Amino acid sequence: MNLTTVGKIAKAVLYEGYMLYPYRPSSVKNQQRWNFGVLCPQSYSDAQNGTEAWTMQTECLVEGGPVTTLEVQVRFLQLVARSIGELSAPLTELGADVPEFRAVARLEVAGRTYQPWQEAVERDVMVPVGNVAALVQTPLLQPFAFPAGKQFEGLQEGQGPVTGIILRRQSAIQGMVEVKSERVSEDLYKVSVGIRNLTHFNAAPQASREDALLVSLVSTHTVLGVHDGRFVSLLAPPEQVSEMAASCKNVGTWPVLVGEEGARDTVLSSPIILYDYPQIAPESAGDLFDGTEIDEILSLRIMTLTDEEKREMSQSDERARQMLERTETLPAEQLMKLHGMLRQLRPAEEKAS
DSSP states (O other): OOHHHHHHHHHHHHTTTSSOTTOOTTSGGGTSOOOSSOBOOHHHHHHTTTSSOSEEEEEEEEEEEEEEEEEEEEEEEEEEEEEEEEEEEEESSOOSSOOOEEEOSOEEETTEEEOOEEEEEEEEEEEEEEETTHHHHSOEEEEEEEOOEEEEEEEESTTSOEEEEEEEEEOOEEEEEEEEEEEEETTEEEEEEEEEEOOOOOOOTTOOHHHHHTTSBEEEEEEEEEEEEEEEOSSSOOGGGHHHHHTOOOBSOEEEEOSSTTOOSEEEEESSOOOSSOOOOTTOOSOOSOTTSOHHHHHHHHHTSOHHHHHHHHHHOHHHHHHHHHHHTOOHHHHHHTTOOOOOOOOOOOOOO
16 A cells, blocks of 8 residues: 555545634634534434434455455544633642633633634554455454543643643544455455444434534545555446446545556545545645645635734644644745646647648
8 A cells, every 4th residue: 555645645635624714713614614524423323314424435446366455544533622711710730630610712821812622633543454355255344442531731821820721522432444345257356345433422312413523533534555456447447347337336435546647556535526646736835624725825815814813723723823834934936836837738739621
């Protein structure tokens, strides 16, 4: 599996929609985030009559034989709820336990405004390498689990007493990845990867999507690699296997070839529609959390934000702060590179005389 080649594309998919322009928590766009590749617990999906998915399925074709092996990596974000609290009484120092506090919507300490937010941590699930032929008889089942966690830090004016805290909580989640294959001709296999969110969740009538998101897999996608074999493009399959390619059932995801043009050893199955061999433009200076947008437009828009808007953006999230800092220090020559790039020239077709 060529993770170096697929890395930038997979990261762009992972953070697509993480935070949208104007990159402030108060903006309407960022009031309901996390819209790509979300797998919620089954109980919540059932309560929503299936409008919220709890499973994802990738199917693709592999040309191979007895020694062909398959690697599978599932990647997603797990949300972390960030709460802001004002202490009931100032403390000279914090102990090991969370002090008594009152949750607030905003808290200003040392000239900075703190507010609740949803952060995210990256999760990877690696499935053991499997022989494609053996997977016909014995599917691979890979359970995964990530425990609940809680962290807090104090907020204080200089060396003064601690007057507030940032509390970060993440819920326990668990799920299953199933990898199997079906032999459809002498040297052709249909490979299937299923992902299920098996987290227990009480989907009571009052349970909201925000509650369910804290126990969901977000921006879920799958990277598949093959050794001693080749994937078949589902977008442009050879004519002799076109019907078989059309029979592949992909639920909530779209598998495409990634890597150098013509390579067929790695597939990215993405919740965002892509073409074979997608690329991040080399002129891009870094993440903007909107890989389908134009870097120049977003960069210029960030530069036009007011000082107060930039202040809110920088204080909302560490990733947003880094993006603002990078954009404001972007050299003029780098910005000019974003204006346009001619990739190749082709001779104009001669008109028939």
